[in-house]
Amino acid sequence: MEIGLLQHFRNFLGDEGIITDVDLIAPHLKEWRDRYFGNTPFMLAPNSTEQVQKIVKFCAQNHLKLVSQGGNTGLVGGQIPMGEILLSLHRLNKIREINPLDDCIIAEAGVILENLQNAAAQNNRRFPLMLASQGSATIGGLISTNAGGVHVRKFGMMRQLVLGLEVVLPNGEIYSELSALRKDNTGYDLKQLFIGAEGTLGVITAASLKISARPKYSVNAMLGLENAQMAVECLHALEEQTAAITAFEIMNKQALQFGIKNLGARNPLTELHNFTALVEFEGAFPDLPEHIEDALSTLIEAGKINDATIAQNEAQANSFWHLREGMSAAQKPEGRAAKHDVSVPISKIPSFLDQAEAAAKNIVNGARIVAFGHISDGNIHYDVARPENMPDDEFQNFIKDINHAVNDVVVSLGGSISAEHGIGIARKDEFCAREPKAHLELMKALKAVIDPQNILNSRNLFS
Amino acid sequence: MKILVPVKRVIDYNVKVRVKTDETGVDLANVKMSMNPFCEIAVEEAVRLKEKGIATEVVAVSIGVTPAQETLRTALAMGADRAILLTTDVDPEPLAVAKLLKAVFEEEKPDAVIMGKQAIDGDNNATGQMLAALLDLPQATFASEVVVEGGKAKVTREVDGGLQTLEVALPAIITVDLRLNEPRFASLPNIMKAKKKPIDIKEASAYGVDLAPHLKVTKVTEPPKRSAGIKVESVGELVAKLKDAGVI
Numbered sequence: 001m002e003i004g005l006l007q008h009f010r011n012f013l014g015d016e017g018i019i020t021d022v023d024l025i026a027p028h029l030k031e032w033r034d035r036y037f038g039n040t041p042f043m044l045a046p047n048s049t050e051q052v053q054k055i056v057k058f059c060a061q062n063h064l065k066l067v068s069q070g071g072n073t074g075l076v077g078g079q080i081p082m083g084e085i086l087l088s089l090h091r092l093n094k095i096r097e098i099n100p101l102d103d104c105i106i107a108e109a110g111v112i113l114e115n116l117q118n119a120a121a122q123n124n125r126r127f128p129l130m131l132a133s134q135g136s137a138t139i140g141g142l143i144s145t146n147a148g149g150v151h152v153r154k155f156g157m158m159r160q161l162v163l164g165l166e167v168v169l170p171n172g173e174i175y176s177e178l179s180a181l182r183k184d185n186t187g188y189d190l191k192q193l194f195i196g197a198e199g200t201l202g203v204i205t206a207a208s209l210k211i212s213a214r215p216k217y218s219v220n221a222m223l224g225l226e227n228a229q230m231a232v233e234c235l236h237a238l239e240e241q242t243a244a245i246t247a248f249e250i251m252n253k254q255a256l257q258f259g260i261k262n263l264g265a266r267n268p269l270t271e272l273h274n275f276t277a278l279v280e281f282e283g284a285f286p287d288l289p290e291h292i293e294d295a296l297s298t299l300i301e302a303g304k305i306n307d308a309t310i311a312q313n314e315a316q317a318n319s320f321w322h323l324r325e326g327m328s329a330a331q332k333p334e335g336r337a338a339k340h341d342v343s344v345p346i347s348k349i350p351s352f353l354d355q356a357e358a359a360a361k362n363i364v365n366g367a368r369i370v371a372f373g374h375i376s377d378g379n380i381h382y383d384v385a386r387p388e389n390m391p392d393d394e395f396q397n398f399i400k401d402i403n404h405a406v407n408d409v410v411v412s413l414g415g416s417i418s419a420e421h422g423i424g425i426a427r428k429d430e431f432c433a434r435e436p437k438a439h440l441e442l443m444k445a446l447k448a449v450i451d452p453q454n455i456l457n458s459r460n461l462f463s
Numbered sequence: 464m465k466i467l468v469p470v471k472r473v474i475d476y477n478v479k480v481r482v483k484t485d486e487t488g489v490d491l492a493n494v495k496m497s498m499n500p501f502c503e504i505a506v507e508e509a510v511r512l513k514e515k516g517i518a519t520e521v522v523a524v525s526i527g528v529t530p531a532q533e534t535l536r537t538a539l540a541m542g543a544d545r546a547i548l549l550t551t552d553v554d555p556e557p558l559a560v561a562k563l564l565k566a567v568f569e570e571e572k573p574d575a576v577i578m579g580k581q582a583i584d585g586d587n588n589a590t591g592q593m594l595a596a597l598l599d600l601p602q603a604t605f606a607s608e609v610v611v612e613g614g615k616a617k618v619t620r621e622v623d624g625g626l627q628t629l630e631v632a633l634p635a636i637i638t639v640d641l642r643l644n645e646p647r648f649a650s651l652p653n654i655m656k657a658k659k660k661p662i663d664i665k666e667a668s669a670y671g672v673d674l675a676p677h678l679k680v681t682k683v684t685e686p687p688k689r690s691a692g693i694k695v696e697s698v699g700e701l702v703a704k705l706k707d708a709g710v711i
Contacts, residue, residue, distance in 0.1 A: 268648040297655050308651035312537045313497035314477030
């Protein structure tokens with residue numbers, strides 16, 4: 001590495017802002033599921049928007065490529081550099097403003113989601129985005145991937161929670177509109193361009209975000225269900241009866257078995273059911289538990305639910321969520337898997353599960369199907385784990401075919417091959433092959449106008 | 464065999480406790496309240512004894528504000544047969560609680576009292592011992608295993624330096640520790656059944672026990688915040704820093 005280049009960055013970033021120690025960079029180059037390992041000449045860690053601006057301007061002038069990274073929790077490889085300079089936003093971690101009366105919080109890109117949730121809670125407000133990696137995932141990455149999670153049915157995806165953005169553009173200019181407005185119809189809504197753009201159109205440095213009232217009462221229940229159709233019916237029956245559902249997650253039997261085995265968790269229900277649902281209800285009045293108990297027992301009596309349990313304290317509620325949120329970690333010891341993050345219209349979930357299973361097993365007989373996710377918004381994490389006795393290397397050969405077959409089912413049901421994780425590098429072949437040509441051309445045209453030198457996250461999205 | 468299980472409604476132990484701004488106590492407004500975790504273990508043990516056919520009836524008793532009924536409903540959903548609530552708006556101290564439990568014991572005449580070793584709010588670890596003394600009954604505290612056989616209970620207890628096994632003649636007072644069991648999840652059918660089980664509600668004041676506190680809390684404050692640590696490069700540097708700090 002040229003000493004001159006390092007010295008240039010060190011001059012305005014200081015020693016803390018440029019990291020060359022291989023051991024310190026290593027954790028930033030490895031995707032946590034061990035699916036991607038990258039390399040980079042050095043890592044830049046600016047702590048202000050001005051520093052980001054200087055970095056990008058310099059890189060634009062010198063044709064240097066950057067890969068931006070937040071909490072490194074992305075699941076499609078988009079945050080892992082392959083030779084590019086790594087731009088880590090983790091030091092850009094200030095919460096600039098909290099305005100409870102505007103229901104608005106302004107946070108920098110490197111703020112960890114959990115810290116944002118806590119900051120809102122301290123002001124008697126709630127930032128409703130909730131997902132398994134919230135202890136590491138950062139705001140910039142969550143916006144760049146338009147993250148979803150468990151509360152999407154009620155509160156929407158990240159896109160619905162963003163009021164305004166501050167973005168360093170590929171030419172070093174700044175787009176800045178950290179607005180608190182819910183209504184603003186003045187021209188193109190430019191911020192939408194950067195949300196879910198996977199860092200290809202700019203580096204997000206800060207955002208103004210929606211906060212809302214905190215829930216006063218919550219109830220968490222685990223339901224044992226006979227099949228996916230029952231899950232869909234239960235979702236709607238419970239919503240009609242309680243109007244209080246904030247999350248409705250399912251796990252198939254295999255998923256729960258992996259959870260119990262590999263997370264050391266207990267099954268909250270006395271038996272293993274074909275599907276287990278974790279349902280979260282929220283309300284403003286103390287009789288919420290009673291309403292939920294009544295609604296659930298009506299469904300049990302009607303034979304719509306096999307069994308159910310309601311958390312009697314926070315520890316039990318946490319143990320339900322521990323199982324659900326540990327689903328990815330629980331699969332790690334089981335070897336290679338073909339992973340999918342798909343969505344279909346809610347009513348099509350049962351057909352999807354049936355057809356995808358047939359398609360996957362047609363390719364690898366004995367594959368273990370791990371299906372879990374957000375039935376309340378149609379998003380299923382559909383993982384096909386290798387048969388117990390098949391070596392990883394052998395199974396690896398089938399992954400592309402399985403991906404393709406599962407995606408065929410998804411598309412035939414009017415679904416999306418990437419619901420909430422994005423395209424990154426993992427799904428770009430499937431994406432580019434399936435996306436209508438006109439859409440792809442428009443996306444590429446936008447990229448060419450905004451980042452003509454292709455310096456930002458240049459390997460994401462397009463082959 | 465009848466088992467009496469005292470249970471206490473306390474701040475949920477997963478809730479981050481906040482001190483009231485006037486420093487008079489812990490802020491309980493709009494805070495999730497649950498059954499004391501040690502009491503939950505006691506209920507579980509009593510219900511398991513019933514499921515093994517050793518106990519015939521499990522009676523849960525609580526002393527406190529009217530919403531403590533919810534805590535009793537949890538005990539009933541776990542498998543207790545009926546419940547008693549002695550209502551009072553004062554927060555009674557261990558001795559007053561022990562005296563009230565003595566009165567309930569004399570009414571109910573159970574063969575054993577199984578209760579938590581302490582409540583996580585006051586952390587007194589006193590009521591079980593006081594109750595045994597007031598009733599002049601054997602006590603086996605901090606149980607990690609309970610075996611009931613032939614009118615006796617063999618209780619393994621966790622003591623400093625290991626385990627001790629006691630044999631006590633019943634009736635006796637057994638207080639339970641964390642490792643005794645893992646409480647069950649209440650199934651919805653059992654939650655619904657629990658709604659139909661009786662809770663006998665009485666005024667605590669009717670027992671003629673002096674409930675007025677004998678201790679006055681002068682101030683409750685948060686523990687001082689820990690300041691950030693530092694990293695040292697070598698043992699030598701560590702020793703030097705410890706010397707600077709005057710700790711060695």
